[in-house]
Amino acid sequence: MYVISCPVCGSTHTMKNGRRQGRQLYVCRDCRHQFRLKREVSSKDLWMAYLDEKQTISNLSAHFGISPSTVKRRLREVSVTWKQPVLDGGGFVHIDTTYWGRNWGVLLAIDSLSGRPLYLKFVAHERIDDYTEAIESIRLRGYEVRGIIIDGQRSLFAHFSEVPVQMCQFHMRQIVRRYISEHPKLLAARALKDLVRKLSTMSEADFNKEYAAWKEIWKETINRRSHLKSGKTAYRHRRLRSAMHSIDFYLPYLFTFQQKGCQGMHNTNNKIEGIFSDLKKNLNNHSGMSLENRKRFISGFFNALLNEG
DSSP states (O other): OOOOOOTTTOOSOEEEEEEETTEEEEEETTTOOEEEOOSOOOHHHHHHHHHHSOOOHHHHHHHHTOOHHHHHHHHHHOOOOOOOOOOOSEEEEEEEEEESSSSOEEEEEEETTTOOEEEEEEESSOOHHHHHHHHHHHHHTTOEEEEEEEOSOHHHHHHTTTSOEEEOHHHHHHHHHHHHOSSOOSHHHHHHHHHHHTGGGSOHHHHHHHHHHHHHHTHHHHHOEEEOTTSOEEESOHHHHHHHHHHHHHGGGTTGGGSTTOTTOOSSOHHHHHHHHHHHHHHHTTTTOOHHHHHHHHHHHHHHHHHHO
């Protein structure tokens, strides 16, 4: 966070203390000196406040006592780019993409333990080649990839077969919910929803046993067909079957974190989702930002996160 120091004793134990003539006053908790910020503020100070304190242009203008146009000009002076960091060590990698609209997003990979960004790329679409490039780049920079946590793009699982791959259990629950809804009426669907809800608390053997039992108990419902006017037949509960087929596909990857050699691996992608959530909250404070400024802001956000790590 941007730190304001007392001009008398240098203490950083300061706090806001009202406003006078439209300008913010501060008081030092140590020496009780009351002061205003100097108007001579550096572009770097402005950028850190813009990034860390989530302040708008208007907030910064009032905060530092300079005009909004000066704030914008000073912010443009700051050169912010992302460079893939030098890496060492190794661990498990969370990798995912988040989007703003349909044709613009950020592909991010982070270290599972520290949350440190390992790779960042601005992308238009989610492609297998982008994920391959990310993992290869991480390896070439000296990081041992012991496993990968991803959240559902099917082709990725076979593509990364040389390392342990964990399917995010939370996304598995979301996939099933999309097919059978949050409050299914069909008894078989309710039973499947209850089973998937327990996913994160079960061992692989217990889940496989209960899932096989569910298939046996509800096989008549699962395989029930309806006669069409054309004379053909079709499965009656197709969405239930789609949920089942999704589980069948992801089942070999749902409990990778329990395998030997994968101790410490997360069973969800929640860590990277949390970072994306924080990023979007920060960006929401600056609506109307141009694409170039948005990229600068995102680069600054992850540079700060990299320094914290």
